[in-house]
Every structure is written in C-alpha cells, then in structure tokens.
Amino acid sequence: xxxxxxxxxxxxxxxxxxxxxxxxxxxxxxxxxxxxxxxxxxxxxxxxxxxxxxxxxxxxxxxxxxxxxxxxxxxxxxxxxxxxxxxxxxxxxxxxxxxxxxxxxxxxxxxxxxxxxxxxxxxxxxxxxxxxxxxxxxxxxxxxxxxxxxxxxxxxxxxxxxxxxxxxxxxxxxxxxxxxxxxxxxx
Numbered sequence: 001x002x003x004x005x006x007x008x009x010x011x012x013x014x015x016x017x018x019x020x021x022x023x024x025x026x027x028x029x030x031x032x033x034x035x036x037x038x039x040x041x042x043x044x045x046x047x048x049x050x051x052x053x054x055x056x057x058x059x060x061x062x063x064x065x066x067x068x069x070x071x072x073x074x075x076x077x078x079x080x081x082x083x084x085x086x087x088x089x090x091x092x093x094x095x096x097x098x099x100x101x102x103x104x105x106x107x108x109x110x111x112x113x114x115x116x117x118x119x120x121x122x123x124x125x126x127x128x129x130x131x132x133x134x135x136x137x138x139x140x141x142x143x144x145x146x147x148x149x150x151x152x153x154x155x156x157x158x159x160x161x162x163x164x165x166x167x168x169x170x171x172x173x174x175x176x177x178x179x180x181x182x183x184x185x186x187x
Contacts, residue, residue, distance in 0.1 A: 088155070093149055151173040
C-alpha cells in the first residue's frame with residue numbers, strides 16, 4: 001500500500017527523521033534559553049539588596065543602646081545562602097576633631113572608637129538563607145557612650161556562591177545635643 005507514492009516503510013523513516021529534527025531543535029532552543037537566563041541575565045548570581053541602619057535606640061545611664069538592623073532582600077529568582085553577616089559600630093566623640101584616614105580606608109574620615117565586629121548568624125546555624133522575593137532581617141544590640149558625636153554603622157554579608165560574593169553597607173548618624181540620633185540625609 002502506498003500513499004503519495006511512498007510505502008509504509010518510507011513514511012516510518014520520514015517520521016523518524018522528523019522526530020530527530022524536532023529533538024535537535026528542542027535541545028537547541030533549550031540551550032539558548034539556558035544561556036540567556038543563566039549566563040547573559042546572570043540568574044545564577046546573587047541579586048541581593050543589602051542595607052543597614054539603626055532601628056531603635058534608647059538612653060541608659062551614660063550610654064546609648066542601639067539596635068543595628070541589617071536587611072537582605074533577595075531580588076533574584078533562586079534561594080541565596082548567606083554564610084556570614086558581620087556588623088561593626090564605630091563612633092567619633094563629640095569632643096574629637098575629625099581626622100582623614102589612610103589609603104586602607106580610602107581616605108575616609110576615621111572613626112577611632114569601635115564596639116567590635118560581630119557576627120549576626122549564630123555558628124550553630126551553619127549559615128542562613130534568603131528565599132527569592134523575601135527580605136531577611138538580622139539585628140544586633142550594642143551600646144556607645146553618651147558623648148558620641150557621630151556614629152558609623154557598617155555591615156557585610158558573604159554568600160555561598162562559587163565566586164565568594166560579598167556586599168557591604170554603611171550609614172552615618174549624628175547624635176544631637178537633645179539625645180536624638182539622626183540619619184544624615186542629603187537634601
């Protein structure tokens with residue numbers, strides 16, 4: 001039996017060739033999609049937005065007690081693992097003259113007093129993670145003397161990707177004579 005002059009065996013061979021062609025075409029389209037998504041658009045890389053600030057504060061005897069908050073927002077499409085979140089609060093006393101730092105701090109103003117760098121993820125956790133589209137909050141409570149004039153909050157996160165990606169954030173605050181702590185804002 002023939003249809004259009006082709007035997008059943010010829011139709012079978014034609015179907016196999018068409019099937020192989022469609023499979024190759026599907027692999028090619030999938031490869032292009034993977035390249036566009038993970039190489040060009042860098043979906044495999046962390047897309048993290050990282051901020052740090054003083055959340056709340058209070059005066060206690062001769063000190064200010066500060067809650068330092070670091071927020072990590074995952075703007076990407078995949079979960080991001082965080083191995084380390086560090087925080088450091090440095091301050092300049094109101095009575096001190098500001099001094100320019102060296103090349104190691106890019107000649108920024110020195111903040112000679114520090115509360116010490118602290119990790120915000122407990123060691124027994126073995127890291128933390130931030131789901132896609134979610135903001136994870138890490139906080140740390142520290143105190144500084146009441147005669148501090150300026151406070152610099154600095155934080156750093158390290159993610160577990162193969163590139164050892166890290167992000168830093170800092171924010172400067174001034175301590176007013178009335179005891180309020182204000183973020184420095186540009187107007």
